[in-house]
Amino acid sequence: MRLRKEAVDMIKEICNRYKDEPSPLMLVLSDVQKEYGYIPLEVQEIISNELNIPVSDIYGVVTFYSFFSLTPKGRYVIGVCIGTACYVKGGQNVLDKFSELLKIKPGQTTEDGLFTLDGLRCIGACGIAPAIQINGKVYPKVKLADIPKIIQEYRDKEME
Numbered sequence: 145m146r147l148r149k150e151a152v153d154m155i156k157e158i159c160n161r162y163k164d165e166p167s168p169l170m171l172v173l174s175d176v177q178k179e180y181g182y183i184p185l186e187v188q189e190i191i192s193n194e195l196n197i198p199v200s201d202i203y204g205v206v207t208f209y210s211f212f213s214l215t216p217k218g219r220y221v222i223g224v225c226i227g228t229a230c231y232v233k234g235g236q237n238v239l240d241k242f243s244e245l246l247k248i249k250p251g252q253t254t255e256d257g258l259f260t261l262d263g264l265r266c267i268g269a270c271g272i273a274p275a276i277q278i279n280g281k282v283y284p285k286v287k288l289a290d291i292p293k294i295i296q297e298y299r300d301k302e303m304e
C-alpha cells in the first residue's frame with residue numbers, strides 16, 4: 145500500500161512535534177493512532193526514519209499495547225470489559241456473544257467496516273458490571289439477550 149502524500153506529511157509533522165522529547169515514541173504513536181486511525185507497517189517505516197528507531201522496536205510497541213492498531217478500526221468500536229468485576233458477572237460471555245453475532249474475534253473488524261470488537265480491562269464502571277462501551281458510550285448491566293438489539297441499533301443508524 146502506498147501512502148498518500150498528505151498522510152506522509154502528517155506523520156512527519158507528528159514526529160517533528162516530539163522529536164526533542166527524551167522518549168518520543170509513545171507520544172508519536174498516540175498522536176498517529178488518534179489522527180491517522182491506525183499504524184500499519186508503512187507508517188511505522190516513516191516513524192522509524194524520522195526518529196531513528198528500528199522498525200522492529202516500533203512494531204513491538206504497537207503490537208504490545210491494545211490501544212494501538214495495525215489495521216483500520218470499524219466505525220463503531222465495541223469494547224467489552226473483561227476486567228475482574230465484569231468478568232465475574234459474565235463479561236466473557238458478553239464478549240463471546242458479540243463475537244458470535246458479528247462473526248469476528250476480539251481485535252478484528254467486520255468486513256463492512258462497521259464494527260471492531262475489543263476486550264478491555266476495567267473501564268471504571270464496576271458498579272454496573274458487566275459493562276461495555278461503544279465509541280465511548282457506556283452500556284450498564286448488559287444481558288446476553290440485549291446484545292442483538294444493541295448491534296441492530298448501530299446497523300439502523302447506518303440506514304438513517
Ligand code: FES
Binds near residue numbers: 225229231266
Ligand atoms: S471491571 Fe469492568 S468496569 Fe471495572
